[in-house]
Amino acid sequence: MQILSFPQITPEIKQLRVAVFHLEQNIPERILFDENDSSASTTHFIVFDQHPVASCRARFYNNDVKIERFCVLKTSRGQNIGRKLVDAVQNHFPKFKLVISAQLSAEKFWEKNGFVREGEEHREADIPHVQMGRKL
Numbered sequence: 001m002q003i004l005s006f007p008q009i010t011p012e013i014k015q016l017r018v019a020v021f022h023l024e025q026n027i028p029e030r031i032l033f034d035e036n037d038s039s040a041s042t043t044h045f046i047v048f049d050q051h052p053v054a055s056c057r058a059r060f061y062n063n064d065v066k067i068e069r070f071c072v073l074k075t076s077r078g079q080n081i082g083r084k085l086v087d088a089v090q091n092h093f094p095k096f097k098l099v100i101s102a103q104l105s106a107e108k109f110w111e112k113n114g115f116v117r118e119g120e121e122h123r124e125a126d127i128p129h130v131q132m133g134r135k136l
């Protein structure tokens with residue numbers, strides 16, 4: 001398994017987002033990509049396990065690093081790939097607190113990775129979310 005980071009989004013990362021968020025979760029494709037993908041404050045991460053299996057982006061947000069578009073391909077879940085990706089982001093930004101607007105359905109995953117609730121539940125893309133963060 002290999003985790004790489006890039007200053008720009010790649011075709012493989014686009015495909016992973018579409019597979020998980022659009023085809024699986026029915027989120028409209030147009031809101032999966034935005035200006036933050038090409039911002040200088042964004043780093044893109046991708047996990048390869050023979051082929052691309054997971055990705056996310058991380059960007060400076062206030063004084064923290066915000067994780068977004070975090071996804072593991074359905075067929076690759078339950079193998080600690082998500083956990084390794086979170087660790088890779090933290091290792092890339094060792095001095096920064098990580099924050100996320102987490103899908104409620106994934107809250108336990110984030111808790112298991114040391115994140116705690118830091119805000120109210122809200123809806124994004126018509127999906128319940130909650131603000132979470134991980135103290136350094």
Ligand SMILES: CC(C)(COP(=O)(O)OP(=O)(O)OC[C@H]1O[C@@H](n2cnc3c(N)ncnc32)[C@H](O)[C@@H]1OP(=O)(O)O)[C@@H](O)C(=O)NCCC(=O)NCCS
Pocket residue numbers: 020070071072073076077078079080081082083084100101102103105106107108109112
């Ligand atoms: C949520 C997601 C990222 C988890 O990825 P994953 O690679 O399967 O997670 P891991 O294998 O690293 O799991 C780590 C731990 O979290 C647990 N976990 C993972 N997803 C979970 C979930 N949805 N609910 C409860 N626990 C979960 C695992 O059981 C494991 O626990 P353990 O250490 O006690 O065995 C993945 O299911 C996914 O991409 N889902 C669809 C998109 C999504 O929801 N993204 C997150 C947006 S905030």
